[in-house]
Amino acid sequence: MTDFGKECGSGPAHVAGLDARLVVDRGGFRLDVALRVAPGDVVALLGPNGAGKTTALRALAGLTPLSSGHLRLDGTVLDGTPPEGRPVGVVFQDYLLFPHLTALDNVAFGPRCHGASKADARAQAARWLDRMGLAEHSGVKPRRLSGGQAQRVALARALATRPRLLLLDEPLAALDARTRLDVRAQLRRHLADFEAVAVLVTHDPLDAMVLADRLVVIEHGLVVQEGAPSDIARRPRTDYIARLVGLNLYKGRAEGHVVRLEAGHVITTTEELTGPAFVAFPPSAVTLYRERPTGSSARNLWRCEVAGLETHGDRVRADLTGGLPLVADLTTVAAAELDLRPGAPVWAAVKATQTHTYPA
Amino acid sequence: MSTPYRPDSGAEIRTGAGTRGGPGGRRARVGAGRGVPLPLLLPALAGLVFLLLPLTALLVRTPWRSLPEQLTSAEVWEALRLSLICASAATAVSLVLGVPLAWLLARAEFRGRGLVRALVTLPLVLPPVVGGVALLLALGRNGVVGQWLDSWFGITLPFTTAGVVVAEAFVAMPFLVISVEGTLRAADPRFEEAAMTLGASRFTAFRRVTLPLIMPGIAAGSVLAWARALGEFGATITFAGNFPGRTQTMPLAVYLALQNDPAAAVALSLVLLAVSVAVLAGLRDRWATVR
Numbered sequence: 001m002t003d004f005g006k007e008c009g010s011g012p013a014h015v016a017g018l019d020a021r022l023v024v025d026r027g028g029f030r031l032d033v034a035l036r037v038a039p040g041d042v043v044a045l046l047g048p049n050g051a052g053k054t055t056a057l058r059a060l061a062g063l064t065p066l067s068s069g070h071l072r073l074d075g076t077v078l079d080g081t082p083p084e085g086r087p088v089g090v091v092f093q094d095y096l097l098f099p100h101l102t103a104l105d106n107v108a109f110g111p112r113c114h115g116a117s118k119a120d121a122r123a124q125a126a127r128w129l130d131r132m133g134l135a136e137h138s139g140v141k142p143r144r145l146s147g148g149q150a151q152r153v154a155l156a157r158a159l160a161t162r163p164r165l166l167l168l169d170e171p172l173a174a175l176d177a178r179t180r181l182d183v184r185a186q187l188r189r190h191l192a193d194f195e196a197v198a199v200l201v202t203h204d205p206l207d208a209m210v211l212a213d214r215l216v217v218i219e220h221g222l223v224v225q226e227g228a229p230s231d232i233a234r235r236p237r238t239d240y241i242a243r244l245v246g247l248n249l250y251k252g253r254a255e256g257h258v259v260r261l262e263a264g265h266v267i268t269t270t271e272e273l274t275g276p277a278f279v280a281f282p283p284s285a286v287t288l289y290r291e292r293p294t295g296s297s298a299r300n301l302w303r304c305e306v307a308g309l310e311t312h313g314d315r316v317r318a319d320l321t322g323g324l325p326l327v328a329d330l331t332t333v334a335a336a337e338l339d340l341r342p343g344a345p346v347w348a349a350v351k352a353t354q355t356h357t358y359p360a
Numbered sequence: 361m362s363t364p365y366r367p368d369s370g371a372e373i374r375t376g377a378g379t380r381g382g383p384g385g386r387r388a389r390v391g392a393g394r395g396v397p398l399p400l401l402l403p404a405l406a407g408l409v410f411l412l413l414p415l416t417a418l419l420v421r422t423p424w425r426s427l428p429e430q431l432t433s434a435e436v437w438e439a440l441r442l443s444l445i446c447a448s449a450a451t452a453v454s455l456v457l458g459v460p461l462a463w464l465l466a467r468a469e470f471r472g473r474g475l476v477r478a479l480v481t482l483p484l485v486l487p488p489v490v491g492g493v494a495l496l497l498a499l500g501r502n503g504v505v506g507q508w509l510d511s512w513f514g515i516t517l518p519f520t521t522a523g524v525v526v527a528e529a530f531v532a533m534p535f536l537v538i539s540v541e542g543t544l545r546a547a548d549p550r551f552e553e554a555a556m557t558l559g560a561s562r563f564t565a566f567r568r569v570t571l572p573l574i575m576p577g578i579a580a581g582s583v584l585a586w587a588r589a590l591g592e593f594g595a596t597i598t599f600a601g602n603f604p605g606r607t608q609t610m611p612l613a614v615y616l617a618l619q620n621d622p623a624a625a626v627a628l629s630l631v632l633l634a635v636s637v638a639v640l641a642g643l644r645d646r647w648a649t650v651r
Contacts, residue, residue, distance in 0.1 A: 063553050083556040096554040100572040109568070113559035161559055 017041070018165055018197045021069035022059045024052075031055050031221040032069075035199070037214075039074075039164075042191050042198040044212030046205060048240055052221040053201040054093075057167050060199060062086050073164050073197070084113070086165075089158030093170040095150050097142035103129060103153045104138035110161035128156040132190075148179045155190060166191075168200035172207050184210055205244040209233065217241055235358045236280060247280045248326045251360055259357060265324050267350075268299040269357045276360035283317060285354035286328035289347040290338050300350040302326075306340050316340070320348060415633065422630050423623045430627035438605050439613035440631060446521065446609060447589035450528035451536075454585045458536040459578060463566065465537070466544035467552075477541075484534045491530055492598025499526065499599075523600035524607050528589035535588050536581035543577025544570070580643065587639050591632070 017038040024031040031052040037043045045053045058064035060071065062083035071078045078086055089110075097106050107125035108118075116124065129138050132152040142150055151171065158166060171187060172180050188211055191198050202208050208215050209229040216226040217238070225237045236242040242249030252261035254277035259267045267279050293301070302323030310317045316335040318328045328348060330338075338346065396404075423430065430436065465477050483491055499506040499517045509515040517523040547570065555565035571578075593611040600607040602616065610632055618625035 061557050063557070083553070084559050084561055086557075088557060090554070090557040092550065092554060096548070096550055098551060098554075098569055098573075100569075109555070109560070110558035113555075113564060157558065 015072065015075050018060075018073055018199070020060065020071045022056050022071070023067050023069040024055050024059055024064055025067040026055070029055075029221060031059070033216070033218060033221070033223055035216065037197045037199065039196050040194070041214065042194075042200065042212045043214045043216055044208035045199065045201045045216050045218055046203065046208045046244070047218035048203060051218045053203075053218055054169055055221075056218070057090075057169050057199065057201050060165065061088050061090050061167055087161075087163050088165045088167060089161055089163030091151075091154045091158045091166070091168040091171050094174050095142075095154035097145075097150055097153055097157070099142050102139050102141055103134065103145065103149075106142065106153055107157045107160050110157060114161060124160060125156070128160050129153070132156045146179070147175045148183045151175065151183055152186070155187070159190075159194070164196045166194060166196065166198040168198070170202055171200060171211075172202070172204070187211060205233075234280075234356065235278070237278065237360070242280065246327075247282055248286075250279045250324075252277060252279065254357060254359075257352070261324075263324075265302070267355060268352045269355045270352050271355075271357040273357050273359065277357050278360050279355050279357050281350055281355045283327040283329040285350050286326060286330075287349045288318065288328055288330060288334070288338055288340070289349065292347050293349060299352050300355075302348050304346055304348050306342055306344045306346060308342060309335070309340060318346075320346065323348070418626065418629055418633060422626055426623060427627055427630075430624055431631065433624075435604060435613065436624075436628060436631070439608055439610045439628070442521070442524070442605070442608065443590055443610040446524045446528055447532075447586050447592075449525045450532050450589040450592075451582050451586040453525065453529040454533040454536045454589075455578070455582060458533045458581075458585075459540055459571075462537045462540035462544055463570075466541045467549065480537055481534050483531055484538070488531055488592065488594030488596075489598050492527060492595035495527055495530060495595065495599040499523075518599055519601040519603065519607060521600075521606055524596055524609060527595040527599040528592045531592050531595050532585040532589040536578075536585040539581030539584060540574060540577050543574040543581075546577075547573050583639055583643055587636065590635065 017036070019036050021034045022031060029052070033045075033052070033056050035043065035056075045056055047053050055064055059066055062078070062081060062085075066079060069079075073087065097103075098109065101109065104122060104125050107128050108116075108121040111121035111124045112118065126135070126138060129135055132155065134149060134152055134156070137145060137149055137153075142153070145153060151174075155168075155171075168187075172184055175183055184207060191211060200208075200211060202211075212229065214226065215229050215232050217224050217232065217240070219238060219240055225232060225241060232241060233245045236245055236247055236249055239249060250259070250261050250265075250267065252259045252265075252267070254269075254273035254275060256272055256274070257269055259269060259273075259277050259279045261267065261279075269279060292303075304320035304324065304326070305322040306318055307321045308319040310319075311332065312329075314332055315329050316332055318330065318335070318340060320326050320328060322345075326348060338344075340346070461480065465473065465480070486494075496503060496518060498504050499509065501507065501510050501516060501518060506517065509517070517526055551569050551573065552562070552565040555569045556562065560568065590609075591611055592609070593615065596607070596609060597612055597615075602608050602612045604613075608616070610628060614625050614628045614632070617628055
């Protein structure tokens with residue numbers, strides 16, 4: 001990643017937004033992530049468990065010290081500033097609402113710590129709860145709130161200190177599926193209204209794509225890909241991302257209309273390209289046959305073996321090994337007709353027109 | 361999902377205290393339980409009898425008829441008043457010093473923390489008389505620190521009421537520290553972090569978030585420390601002596617009375633038993649049911 005620090009220098013140049021390189025060394029694990037986010041933008045750190053997302057968030061909040069790197073927010077250096085001195089608001093994964101305080105006093109806690117009088121802090125808190133549609137719950141203790149309500153109180157509490165950087169750690173992870181839908185939509189609205197920098201951490205690609213303007217994918221402590229959600233969904237660059245967005249992904253060398261994979265397989269494509277390349281195609285592009293097809297126009301044909309089957313609604317997702325490891329989607333009817341079961345041999349065909357090739 | 365905060369150590373202590381006093385509910389459940397193996401049931405019942413027999417004997421032999429006049433005597437009230445004041449003062453001292461100490465042990469990272477914790481809990485297992493001797497050597501008129509207290513400030517602790525408080529606090533404080541530290545460990549430290557991200561200093565986070573969260577543990581620890589201080593004998597008689605009205609607390613009075621006037625000793629013991637039962641009842645009512 002580019003080192004933005006050099007551009008800004010140490011002069012009085014005022015750069016709005018977040019400009020950080022977060023390096024945290026922790027016994028065998030190293031996080032090294034560069035982030036640059038403009039005010040008003042929402043960035044999602046997406047990655048598998050243990051990738052270092054939460055560590056990055058804690059480093060931004062000042063809860064985990066940086067081993068090296070830098071952290072600037074609106075031109076102010078925050079590297080050594082303790083958490084309480086940073087204009088940062090955090091929505092924790094399980095919210096961490098203070099159980100002994102009412103919703104109102106939870107939200108008033110921040111303004112109070114920032115020097116507001118008790119009455120003033122409570123008035124501010126009441127306004128925030130009102131904005132979140134929680135006015136009638138202000139006197140309630142956190143344990144009496146539903147998951148969605150607690151999430152909004154946590155958001156109100158974080159926003160009540162008027163942070164210049166809002167951090168959200170898996171903001172929807174603690175919610176059940178139905179609540180999640182509502183809360184995600186509300187959160188999206190609140191984030192759209194938020195005029196400063198927002199960084200959220202999630203392992204859910206849907207949350208990331210709905211809530212964020214830009215995704216930063218982290219694996220093993222490093223940024224493996226970043227960009228607009230649509231771009232990442234179309235052109236994944238790691239197996240993890242490909243799995244997240246539901247694509248079969250292969251890396252190889254493109255030579256015109258063919259891509260030679262490292263394992264020796266060849267995939268025919270329609271896009272012309274030369275040099276290291278990725279080939280991606282959706283599981284729905286794969287057609288399965290019991291016998292070797294003769295009349296098929298598909299240029300890509302592999303002999304595989306069914307490793308596993310999973311149903312998704314009226315679709316069956318087949319995990320194939322053997323020839324080319326790939327994932328195929330087919331209808332339940334087709335799966336029954338093919339008599340698919342683990343261990344069964346199948347032929348998999350993919351039309352060249354349904355593949356997408358891009359430089360690695 | 362998160363693990364919501366539960367005042368766990370309070371529960372532990374309650375169970376501990378409960379076994380000693382013989383909680384009715386639990387005993388009934390065991391008795392009604394089908395298939396309790398005999399090798400467990402017999403010693404269990406014997407243990408129960410063993411714990412309850414002395415207390416029953418105390419009640420059986422109490423001179424109920426002369427009790428009113430025994431209990432209204434000036435000496436009894438003097439000793440009881442002194443006991444209550446000293447135990448409360450010792451608890452206050454334990455709170456002021458012990459809660460921060462518990463926080464240090466539970467939250468701060470420093471070298472030799474395990475050793476410090478072991479040293480803090482030492483008075484728990486140390487024979488109280490030895491504690492009294494140690495206090496004399498430290499704070500006595502010729503003690504390591506005591507000689508300076510005496511010559512610089514004119515403060516003399518041994519054989520004074522203040523000395524009783526010191527001796528009781530020395531013995532009782534570890535109970536409070538252990539109880540509070542356990543509660544602190546069970547409390548999620550991330551609440552403090554959440555408070556800090558909201559602009560609270562570490563001390564403010566402790567005062568406004570952690571302290572209210574660990575209140576059940578502090579309360580349970582205080583009661584435990586208070587009860588321990590109330591019954592303290594060995595360290596008190598060694599360090600503070602046995603002067604009626606000044607350092608003669610209830611346990612000392614009981615011991616003295618047993619030699620001159622056994623009936624009075626029984627009456628005094630009954631008072632202490634009543635106080636203990638009241639403490640236990642208070643613990644159960646206030647901290648066992650409110651969850």
